[in-house]
Amino acid sequence: MPDSPAMHISVKGHGLDKYPAKSHARRVTEKLEVAEGLLVLAATPSVLYPNSDQPQPFRQDRYFYYLSGCNESGCYVAYDIHQDKLVLWLPEIDKRKVVWSGRGSTVEEALEKYDIDDAKYISSSDGPIERGMGRRTTLEEDIQQTISLGISIYSLPDSLPDSLIGDWLYIARGGESQLQYALNCCRVIKDEHEISLIRRANEITAEAHKAVLCGIHGFTNEADVEAAYMGICIARHAREQAYSPIAGSGSNASELHYVKNEDDFGHSQMMVLDAGCEYSCYASDVTRTIPLNRRHPGTWPSEEAKNVYKLVERVQEACIVEMRPGKSFVEITRLSFDMVLDGLLELGVLKGEREEVKEAGTHYGFFPHGLGHHLGLEVHDVAPQAPPQSDGQSRYGRNGKREEERGREGYLRSHPHLPALPANFDFAITTFPANDGAPYADADYPDYSVLQSGMVVTIEPGVYFNAYLLDNFFLHSDKHTKFIDKEVLKRYMPVGGVRIEDDILVTKKGYENLTSAAKGDEMLKIIRESAVGSQEA
């Protein structure tokens, strides 16, 4: 039998240390400020596609992983707060299925692999979480006893099947919003083990990006780029991606979440490659913008392409050096917007009085997203958003579906680190953020964007020339069209878009850039040397 992915962790200075699930459980309990009770979280079950006998790709529930370090399906993890005891419940092994698809961990293997106090099989009738109550119970019995004893169960929405908690549904789910809030408070600050996993994901991602740079002179289609990138990730045991790779050339570079990756380069000038793998469920998120220049590989295909790249590079560097504990991320975001505004005025794409253009927000038509977001178990990682609400307000969906669209206010509360254009923003009417003070400064909305040591946040400014966005909103609107120089814009449209993105760890004294993929001059050099090398060979 092959060993588990968890055994492949090779972390500098940490060797084969276990994922610190117990420490996470303790931190969450501290944040909950309760002395007893049971935290119960469910792993993602194995599910088939509807009308199919094929399994959907398995992706572990991140809250479950945070408290268990276990990447297996169908498990439960239970933490007894009073006893400080973390127990993992495993599906019983069906011997008849092992020849088909192997098996999950045995109790013995789980105790060896995971940072837990005990492991039990779910359907085993003598598998208890021992609560000193003098008799052994199943998980179901234990939960029902716990409730009848008046001890709170904290579980996230849908973590527990109805069958498990029966009539106690309401009581059992009362703690969901507090638990989610406590988990988010903990998850936003990464410990050493988590940082080492994000670092490892970044190392593999950097190697995969390098394979693209080395091959780009011979590629003709976006699919070639994705193939080169994925080939390295898969070979390095990181086939799971933190998000679908984006390899957009020419105008596709201006579609922010472009994932088709199927077009020929044609006369495209630039390629946005936004791709980052996962490692042990931890994400990397890296964007590089690569010149496509068949005649002179590794040099800018036009003055305009160079200008836009240099602008975005300048913005990114200026924002990164601002990263430190105590700094408001909203302020850094404003800096990036201002620098893009100034840069576009300088290039002549925008024209008019700086303050008037800024007031109108015309520059958002070329930088229509936020500067960055938390990174961790999710590529857009959770953060302590608003204080816990009785309605369990969350940016995330339940039952796998996004919640009903909320208004601007809800958006602002739930996206503290993405203070740019919300999805439902009406480009033609409003600008955002308003000049008259950040919404985050309101008394009702404390600034959750203040950076703390241990946070990992992306810095990813971009400048795009998206024909659809410009034609349908900004060039279509009296408010904006007067600030755009159509002749200059025409020269810049073929650039498509430029985005540069690194993953920044906030340290006690400042920051550390966890992303090692080549960019700027180093990137150009790799492309040039690879192209020369391949001609000589």
Place this chain on the structure above:
Amino acid sequence: MPDSPAMHISVKGHGLDKYPAKSHARRVTEKLEVAEGLLVLAATPSVLYPNSDQPQPFRQDRYFYYLSGCNESGCYVAYDIHQDKLVLWLPEIDKRKVVWSGRGSTVEEALEKYDIDDAKYISSSDGPIERGMGRRTTLEEDIQQTISLGISIYSLPDSLPDSLIGDWLYIARGGESQLQYALNCCRVIKDEHEISLIRRANEITAEAHKAVLCGIHGFTNEADVEAAYMGICIARHAREQAYSPIAGSGSNASELHYVKNEDDFGHSQMMVLDAGCEYSCYASDVTRTIPLNRRHPGTWPSEEAKNVYKLVERVQEACIVEMRPGKSFVEITRLSFDMVLDGLLELGVLKGEREEVKEAGTHYGFFPHGLGHHLGLEVHDVAPQAPPQSDGQSRYGRNGKREEERGREGYLRSHPHLPALPANFDFAITTFPANDGAPYADADYPDYSVLQSGMVVTIEPGVYFNAYLLDNFFLHSDKHTKFIDKEVLKRYMPVGGVRIEDDILVTKKGYENLTSAAKGDEMLKIIRESAVGSQEA
């Protein structure tokens, strides 16, 4: 904007022919034997992972695709039987989201791309399926009117949201089992267009398998194999796989659905590579078993490895030539079991009287799966199973979950082309199929395995040495252990497993092998020549 995947179809002799959705709708109607009514099927919606803002990988519902040829999310297709009119309902385009993730087809683009009579936006209040009722209605109104007029709606379980059919739920869903049966009857016989897509998927898969053969002398880990294979698939615009690639070396080769693909080869003798891409939602399914021989690439690492390969090769060839219209697939399956039995007796792994061993079924311990299955929109494609039942009996799950496990009888009825060991088969007690007549010969269960022209069926015999299966069942059982020569078995265990699989089209006169990936001597030659070539370079 990039064009749609559908435009990349390059089919010999078919050019840019549209996917024949209308013809499929007509065939299904004929099978239903009704003169009026409405077929309504829903596309898969876009869904986020629970507790995450990341989308689950999109995979189109196959029944919807069969009647639309449309690979976009959130659509409906409706076929008016009396009017012979096929209408596609598209989600309305949200202009504000286009800069983020592009958009689905417009009505105009859909009419251009798909074989439909009309296209409408779902939320448009004037978007009707015109039923000659003198007024225009929405899809919802139309369905409710249709029901109140006493016209049947045929829709699969869960195809229609409850909100759409309200109180008419029961009536509207009455036709589900007939519709599914009719769809399965049609889907099991592939038309020219479908065959050309399966052929194209096989071409790409063959090229990807070849990349593995060319690189295998330099690979050291199963992940290298998956990377080489996937690199070609992605570069050829076929990143979607018909199933998770299986790259199992050594003992991993004996786990039938092994997908971890992460182990070093070590001293493994053989590698089972079972991997096939999709093309325009149509599957390929190809298995090759590759010798791992660092010293002498492209030659068998042991006499035992060669013997097992030759046995499986012989079985596969003998079964393929039996493929023709009118032939029972159950008979061909029996042939494969008999040949494996004889081969293992010849090699000395099995011992004793042939008929006694056969009666015990000990050879199933080395060939614990069926000979093949239908292939099409699913890798394990649907087939007309039992006649339609009022309870809508189906091998597939609802709501993305597999139905409760059924007994042996249910299994036999729903897996006519997989007449080997069912998942819940108790290895130690029973053998299957029983010698005293195939269950398919019963009057209650007509032989659905009779081959017809236009079927595409895999032929995939295998011989495995799975320690878990043998130790826990066959060597553990008095009934079987006496027929196994433990000394000979010890020599064969390191072979792991061998499976060879091709996709066979049943033609009017016999068969055509759609799989072009190299196997046998041709495979060995490619490995040898690549290894030599790389040493010389």
